[in-house]
Amino acid sequence: MATAAASAAAxxxxxxxxxxxxxxxxxxxxDFSDRARKGRRYTGRVVxxxxxxxxxxxxxxxxxxxxxxxxxARAVLSESPLHLDPDAARAAGFADVVAPPTFAVVVQxxxxxxxxxxxxxxxxxxxxxxxxxxxxYTRPIVxxxxxxxxxxxxxxxxxxxxxxxxxxxxxxxxxxxxxVTAISTLVVRAAEEEDQA
Amino acid sequence: xxxxxxxELTVGDVVAExxxxxxxxxxxxxxxxxxxxxxxxxxxxxxxxxxLPGVLAHGMLTMGVAGSVATDWLGTAGSVRDFQSxxxxxxxxxxxxxxxxxxxxxxxxxDAEARTARIDLKVVFDGATVLGxxxxxxxxx
Numbered sequence: 472m473a474t475a476a477a478s479a480a481a482x483x484x485x486x487x488x489x490x491x492x493x494x495x496x497x498x499x500x501x502d503f504s505d506r507a508r509k510g511r512r513y514t515g516r517v518v519x520x521x522x523x524x525x526x527x528x529x530x531x532x533x534x535x536x537x538x539x540x541x542x543x544a545r546a547v548l549s550e551s552p553l554h555l556d557p558d559a560a561r562a563a564g565f566a567d568v569v570a571p572p573t574f575a576v577v578v579q580x581x582x583x584x585x586x587x588x589x590x591x592x593x594x595x596x597x598x599x600x601x602x603x604x605x606x607x608y609t610r611p612i613v614x615x616x617x618x619x620x621x622x623x624x625x626x627x628x629x630x631x632x633x634x635x636x637x638x639x640x641x642x643x644x645x646x647x648x649x650x651v652t653a654i655s656t657l658v659v660r661a662a663e664e665e666d667q668a
Numbered sequence: 669x670x671x672x673x674x675x676e677l678t679v680g681d682v683v684a685e686x687x688x689x690x691x692x693x694x695x696x697x698x699x700x701x702x703x704x705x706x707x708x709x710x711x712x713x714x715x716x717x718x719x720l721p722g723v724l725a726h727g728m729l730t731m732g733v734a735g736s737v738a739t740d741w742l743g744t745a746g747s748v749r750d751f752q753s754x755x756x757x758x759x760x761x762x763x764x765x766x767x768x769x770x771x772x773x774x775x776x777x778x779d780a781e782a783r784t785a786r787i788d789l790k791v792v793f794d795g796a797t798v799l800g801x802x803x804x805x806x807x808x809x
Contacts, residue, residue, distance in 0.1 A: 474727030474755035546701035547732030
């Protein structure tokens, strides 16, 4: 995901201004933007404010793999044996390696895909940047966990020409116990006039 | 590094510092590890086509690296309760040189009753802070 900062780099020396960049040729996801536009029945704003409070169906279970945790830990340059060494993690009382705190984004990703694919939401991925991110943990994610995530749209705000969507994904284990909630604020730039035809 | 002891922490203590270089191969590794394959993080032509100064580090990579500085310090002394950040400034990653980044972890607040410490993470690239309100709350055993 592009960051709000990325957009600032594109145009302005003022980093806080959410001048969003337009992404093209995104090879990772389908281009939801055309679909979103076809479903749009409103003008003058990008995101449908009526999705505030919407709860999406829980995602398919995500099985946290030891090697995935280790790969992620190396990618964020961690040297902690808790993340890398199963014996050290067991010695500390965990069943297996512990995921770094931002690993929850891997599980959260499927919920953000639901939002982007929702034609009623009207979130155009090419106009989305990542404004902020938060993880609130009840317990750490450990390899072997089977996690499901449920997305709630906590807020939709219009700010100038932009929409701010607060997406809150509650992640639970196989017993239904809360593990972590991942909260993203997505900033969506207003559609340009030529896009609203 | 000795294990942190909650009773010995004081607000304002710098508990960990790290200088590191984010290189293009680091970005590719993070893309694979995280599943975030947005091409602005590895393709100059696409970054340029959307008006960016070049390929940028993922905001979540910068946040993740900052988190690692905190959790590597924390070790088994406690666990992460909360971690948040705003993405306020981009980190362009030069193809040859990478991007030199410094991370400083400072005790921002302590709650003696809850035995929690808020660790404030300052990430600096090219003389400027790139994350806003980057704070990790750890609960000590």
